Amino acid sequence: MMPELGKYAVAVLGSYGATALLIAALVGHSLWQAARVKRALTEVEARQGKSDG
Protein backbone atom coordinates (compact mmCIF):
# COMPACT_ATOMS: atom_id res chain seq x y z
CA MET A 1 0.00 0.00 0.00
CA MET A 2 2.81 2.42 0.93
CA PRO A 3 4.28 3.94 -2.24
CA GLU A 4 7.97 3.46 -2.95
CA LEU A 5 9.53 6.85 -2.14
CA GLY A 6 13.13 5.80 -2.71
CA LYS A 7 15.89 8.26 -1.82
CA TYR A 8 13.36 11.09 -1.36
CA ALA A 9 11.48 9.39 1.48
CA VAL A 10 12.81 11.83 4.11
CA ALA A 11 11.79 14.90 2.07
CA VAL A 12 8.30 13.58 1.27
CA LEU A 13 7.47 12.11 4.68
CA GLY A 14 9.06 15.10 6.40
CA SER A 15 6.79 17.44 4.44
CA TYR A 16 3.65 15.49 5.32
CA GLY A 17 4.72 15.18 8.97
CA ALA A 18 5.55 18.88 9.36
CA THR A 19 2.27 19.88 7.69
CA ALA A 20 0.27 17.54 9.94
CA LEU A 21 1.98 19.00 13.03
CA LEU A 22 1.39 22.63 12.02
CA ILE A 23 -2.28 22.05 11.09
CA ALA A 24 -2.86 20.06 14.30
CA ALA A 25 -1.33 22.92 16.32
CA LEU A 26 -3.56 25.49 14.56
CA VAL A 27 -6.76 23.45 14.93
CA GLY A 28 -5.95 22.43 18.52
CA HIS A 29 -5.14 25.97 19.63
CA SER A 30 -8.22 27.43 17.88
CA LEU A 31 -10.61 24.90 19.45
CA TRP A 32 -9.01 25.21 22.90
CA GLN A 33 -9.23 29.00 22.78
CA ALA A 34 -12.84 28.83 21.53
CA ALA A 35 -13.86 26.53 24.39
CA ARG A 36 -12.03 28.65 26.99
CA VAL A 37 -13.64 31.94 25.89
CA LYS A 38 -17.10 30.37 25.52
CA ARG A 39 -16.89 28.94 29.05
CA ALA A 40 -15.74 32.26 30.52
CA LEU A 41 -18.50 34.17 28.70
CA THR A 42 -21.17 31.71 29.87
CA GLU A 43 -20.02 32.17 33.47
CA VAL A 44 -20.08 35.97 33.30
CA GLU A 45 -23.46 36.01 31.53
CA ALA A 46 -24.92 33.65 34.11
CA ARG A 47 -23.59 35.92 36.85
CA GLN A 48 -25.08 39.01 35.20
CA GLY A 49 -28.29 37.26 34.06
CA LYS A 50 -27.71 37.73 30.28
CA SER A 51 -27.77 35.29 27.37
CA ASP A 52 -25.30 34.84 24.48
CA GLY A 53 -26.37 35.82 20.95
Place this chain on the structure above:
Amino acid sequence: MSIWEYANPKRFMQTSAWALPWAMALTLLCLVVGLVWGFFFTPDDYRQGSTVKIIYLHVPSAMMAINAWVMMLVASLIWIVRRHHVSALAAKAAAPVGLTFTLIALVTGALWGQPMWGTWWAWDPRLTAFLILTLFYFGYIALWAAVENPDTAADLTAILCLVGSVFAVLSRYAVNFWNQGLHQGASLSLDKEENVADVFWLPLLVCIAGFILLFVTMVLVRTRTEIRSRRLQALLARERVA
Protein backbone atom coordinates in the same frame (compact mmCIF):
# COMPACT_ATOMS: atom_id res chain seq x y z
CA MET B 1 -30.77 40.79 1.88
CA SER B 2 -27.56 42.80 2.13
CA ILE B 3 -24.09 41.37 2.88
CA TRP B 4 -23.74 44.11 5.52
CA GLU B 5 -26.26 42.26 7.70
CA TYR B 6 -23.36 39.94 8.60
CA ALA B 7 -21.59 42.93 10.12
CA ASN B 8 -24.07 42.47 12.96
CA PRO B 9 -22.24 40.17 15.44
CA LYS B 10 -25.45 38.40 16.46
CA ARG B 11 -26.34 37.67 12.83
CA PHE B 12 -22.79 36.51 12.13
CA MET B 13 -22.88 34.13 15.13
CA GLN B 14 -26.21 32.63 13.99
CA THR B 15 -25.13 32.13 10.37
CA SER B 16 -21.66 30.81 11.23
CA ALA B 17 -23.14 28.35 13.77
CA TRP B 18 -25.21 26.90 10.93
CA ALA B 19 -22.34 26.91 8.40
CA LEU B 20 -19.55 25.53 10.61
CA PRO B 21 -20.51 21.82 10.72
CA TRP B 22 -20.86 21.80 6.91
CA ALA B 23 -17.54 23.57 6.45
CA MET B 24 -15.79 21.16 8.83
CA ALA B 25 -17.23 18.08 7.12
CA LEU B 26 -16.34 19.34 3.62
CA THR B 27 -12.83 20.31 4.76
CA LEU B 28 -12.20 16.84 6.15
CA LEU B 29 -13.63 15.17 3.05
CA CYS B 30 -11.59 17.22 0.57
CA LEU B 31 -8.33 16.95 2.55
CA VAL B 32 -8.62 13.19 3.06
CA VAL B 33 -9.65 12.47 -0.55
CA GLY B 34 -7.08 14.87 -2.07
CA LEU B 35 -4.10 13.82 0.07
CA VAL B 36 -4.80 10.07 -0.07
CA TRP B 37 -5.32 10.32 -3.85
CA GLY B 38 -2.16 12.36 -4.31
CA PHE B 39 0.07 10.39 -1.95
CA PHE B 40 -0.99 6.81 -2.71
CA PHE B 41 -2.50 6.81 -6.20
CA THR B 42 -0.37 9.11 -8.38
CA PRO B 43 2.86 8.11 -10.13
CA ASP B 44 6.30 9.63 -9.62
CA ASP B 45 7.32 12.47 -11.91
CA TYR B 46 9.89 11.50 -14.55
CA ARG B 47 12.25 14.28 -13.42
CA GLN B 48 11.37 14.95 -9.77
CA GLY B 49 10.68 11.36 -8.71
CA SER B 50 8.53 10.91 -5.59
CA THR B 51 9.16 14.50 -4.42
CA VAL B 52 6.28 15.51 -6.72
CA LYS B 53 3.97 14.32 -3.89
CA ILE B 54 4.99 17.46 -1.97
CA ILE B 55 3.04 19.49 -4.56
CA TYR B 56 -0.24 18.56 -2.78
CA LEU B 57 0.93 20.42 0.33
CA HIS B 58 3.24 23.12 -1.00
CA VAL B 59 1.10 24.64 -3.76
CA PRO B 60 -2.21 24.86 -1.79
CA SER B 61 -0.49 26.22 1.34
CA ALA B 62 1.50 28.84 -0.62
CA MET B 63 -1.68 29.89 -2.46
CA MET B 64 -3.62 30.22 0.77
CA ALA B 65 -0.79 32.07 2.52
CA ILE B 66 -1.14 34.81 -0.10
CA ASN B 67 -4.95 34.63 -0.38
CA ALA B 68 -5.32 34.84 3.41
CA TRP B 69 -3.45 38.14 3.33
CA VAL B 70 -5.74 39.35 0.51
CA MET B 71 -8.78 38.40 2.62
CA MET B 72 -7.26 40.32 5.57
CA LEU B 73 -6.72 43.28 3.26
CA VAL B 74 -10.37 43.30 2.14
CA ALA B 75 -11.59 42.96 5.76
CA SER B 76 -9.20 45.74 6.85
CA LEU B 77 -10.47 48.05 4.10
CA ILE B 78 -14.06 47.37 5.19
CA TRP B 79 -13.02 48.27 8.75
CA ILE B 80 -11.32 51.48 7.62
CA VAL B 81 -14.23 52.57 5.41
CA ARG B 82 -17.32 51.30 7.25
CA ARG B 83 -16.06 50.65 10.81
CA HIS B 84 -17.70 47.22 11.07
CA HIS B 85 -16.13 45.45 14.06
CA VAL B 86 -16.78 41.95 12.70
CA SER B 87 -14.58 42.66 9.67
CA ALA B 88 -11.69 43.84 11.88
CA LEU B 89 -12.09 40.75 14.06
CA ALA B 90 -12.23 38.49 10.98
CA ALA B 91 -8.92 39.97 9.76
CA LYS B 92 -7.41 39.39 13.20
CA ALA B 93 -8.76 35.82 13.23
CA ALA B 94 -7.34 35.05 9.77
CA ALA B 95 -3.74 36.05 10.58
CA PRO B 96 -2.66 32.94 12.56
CA VAL B 97 -4.31 30.75 9.91
CA GLY B 98 -2.43 32.54 7.13
CA LEU B 99 0.79 32.33 9.13
CA THR B 100 0.37 28.57 9.52
CA PHE B 101 -0.06 28.18 5.74
CA THR B 102 3.01 30.37 5.21
CA LEU B 103 5.10 28.20 7.52
CA ILE B 104 3.85 25.03 5.79
CA ALA B 105 4.83 26.50 2.40
CA LEU B 106 8.29 27.48 3.67
CA VAL B 107 9.01 24.12 5.32
CA THR B 108 7.70 21.98 2.44
CA GLY B 109 9.46 24.28 -0.04
CA ALA B 110 12.79 23.82 1.76
CA LEU B 111 12.32 20.04 1.96
CA TRP B 112 11.44 19.96 -1.76
CA GLY B 113 14.18 22.39 -2.77
CA GLN B 114 17.05 20.53 -1.11
CA PRO B 115 16.92 17.39 -3.33
CA MET B 116 15.83 19.30 -6.48
CA TRP B 117 17.94 22.49 -6.32
CA GLY B 118 20.67 21.21 -4.01
CA THR B 119 19.87 23.87 -1.39
CA TRP B 120 17.28 24.41 1.36
CA TRP B 121 17.04 28.11 0.62
CA ALA B 122 17.99 30.65 -2.08
CA TRP B 123 17.59 34.44 -2.13
CA ASP B 124 15.32 34.06 -5.12
CA PRO B 125 12.78 36.91 -5.73
CA ARG B 126 9.73 34.76 -4.96
CA LEU B 127 11.24 33.10 -1.89
CA THR B 128 12.51 36.41 -0.51
CA ALA B 129 9.14 38.14 -1.01
CA PHE B 130 7.47 35.17 0.69
CA LEU B 131 9.86 35.35 3.65
CA ILE B 132 9.08 39.06 4.06
CA LEU B 133 5.35 38.22 3.94
CA THR B 134 5.98 35.74 6.80
CA LEU B 135 7.61 38.52 8.83
CA PHE B 136 4.59 40.73 8.11
CA TYR B 137 2.32 38.00 9.49
CA PHE B 138 4.37 37.89 12.71
CA GLY B 139 4.36 41.69 12.90
CA TYR B 140 0.60 41.88 12.31
CA ILE B 141 -0.15 39.36 15.10
CA ALA B 142 2.30 41.09 17.44
CA LEU B 143 0.74 44.51 16.77
CA TRP B 144 -2.75 43.25 17.63
CA ALA B 145 -1.35 41.85 20.90
CA ALA B 146 0.64 44.98 21.73
CA VAL B 147 -2.09 47.64 21.45
CA GLU B 148 -4.60 47.66 24.31
CA ASN B 149 -7.43 49.64 22.68
CA PRO B 150 -9.08 47.26 20.17
CA ASP B 151 -10.19 50.03 17.75
CA THR B 152 -6.70 51.55 17.69
CA ALA B 153 -5.24 48.07 17.18
CA ALA B 154 -7.65 47.51 14.28
CA ASP B 155 -6.64 50.84 12.71
CA LEU B 156 -2.89 50.23 13.02
CA THR B 157 -3.04 46.61 11.84
CA ALA B 158 -5.19 47.68 8.86
CA ILE B 159 -2.42 50.05 7.78
CA LEU B 160 0.20 47.34 8.29
CA CYS B 161 -1.96 45.01 6.19
CA LEU B 162 -2.07 47.56 3.36
CA VAL B 163 1.73 47.83 3.37
CA GLY B 164 2.21 44.05 3.56
CA SER B 165 -0.03 43.57 0.54
CA VAL B 166 2.87 44.68 -1.66
CA PHE B 167 4.79 41.57 -0.60
CA ALA B 168 1.71 39.35 -0.97
CA VAL B 169 1.48 40.48 -4.60
CA LEU B 170 5.25 40.14 -5.08
CA SER B 171 5.16 36.59 -3.65
CA ARG B 172 2.69 35.69 -6.36
CA TYR B 173 4.13 37.57 -9.34
CA ALA B 174 7.87 37.95 -8.53
CA VAL B 175 8.70 35.17 -11.00
CA ASN B 176 6.92 37.07 -13.80
CA PHE B 177 8.36 40.49 -12.81
CA TRP B 178 12.03 39.49 -12.61
CA ASN B 179 12.09 36.29 -14.64
CA GLN B 180 15.06 34.96 -12.66
CA GLY B 181 15.79 32.75 -9.66
CA LEU B 182 15.33 29.07 -8.93
CA HIS B 183 11.58 28.99 -8.37
CA GLN B 184 9.52 28.04 -11.41
CA GLY B 185 6.37 29.83 -12.56
CA ALA B 186 2.78 28.94 -11.67
CA SER B 187 2.00 25.21 -11.36
CA LEU B 188 -1.59 25.84 -12.35
CA SER B 189 -2.22 27.57 -15.63
CA LEU B 190 -4.92 27.84 -18.27
CA ASP B 191 -2.12 27.20 -20.78
CA LYS B 192 -2.01 23.40 -21.17
CA GLU B 193 1.72 23.51 -21.99
CA GLU B 194 2.54 25.18 -18.65
CA ASN B 195 0.02 23.37 -16.47
CA VAL B 196 0.99 20.27 -14.49
CA ALA B 197 -0.04 16.93 -16.05
CA ASP B 198 -3.66 15.84 -15.54
CA VAL B 199 -2.64 12.92 -13.35
CA PHE B 200 -1.28 15.40 -10.77
CA TRP B 201 -3.69 18.25 -11.54
CA LEU B 202 -6.96 16.60 -10.42
CA PRO B 203 -5.84 15.54 -6.91
CA LEU B 204 -4.10 18.92 -6.61
CA LEU B 205 -7.41 20.69 -7.28
CA VAL B 206 -9.10 18.62 -4.53
CA CYS B 207 -6.26 19.50 -2.12
CA ILE B 208 -6.58 23.20 -3.01
CA ALA B 209 -10.33 23.00 -2.27
CA GLY B 210 -9.46 21.30 1.04
CA PHE B 211 -7.01 24.05 2.04
CA ILE B 212 -9.51 26.79 1.06
CA LEU B 213 -12.19 25.09 3.17
CA LEU B 214 -9.74 24.64 6.06
CA PHE B 215 -9.04 28.37 5.91
CA VAL B 216 -12.77 29.23 5.89
CA THR B 217 -13.48 26.84 8.77
CA MET B 218 -10.63 28.11 10.93
CA VAL B 219 -11.49 31.76 10.25
CA LEU B 220 -15.13 31.12 11.22
CA VAL B 221 -14.09 29.36 14.44
CA ARG B 222 -11.58 32.06 15.35
CA THR B 223 -13.87 34.99 14.43
CA ARG B 224 -16.60 33.53 16.66
CA THR B 225 -14.03 33.34 19.47
CA GLU B 226 -12.97 36.95 18.87
CA ILE B 227 -16.61 38.15 18.96
CA ARG B 228 -17.25 36.25 22.21
CA SER B 229 -14.00 37.57 23.64
CA ARG B 230 -14.99 41.16 22.79
CA ARG B 231 -18.38 40.65 24.48
CA LEU B 232 -16.68 39.08 27.49
CA GLN B 233 -14.37 42.10 27.86
CA ALA B 234 -17.36 44.47 27.60
CA LEU B 235 -19.31 42.59 30.29
CA LEU B 236 -16.28 42.45 32.59
CA ALA B 237 -15.69 46.19 32.10
CA ARG B 238 -19.34 46.87 32.97
CA GLU B 239 -18.96 44.69 36.08
CA ARG B 240 -15.91 46.65 37.18
CA VAL B 241 -17.73 49.97 36.78
CA ALA B 242 -20.87 48.81 38.64
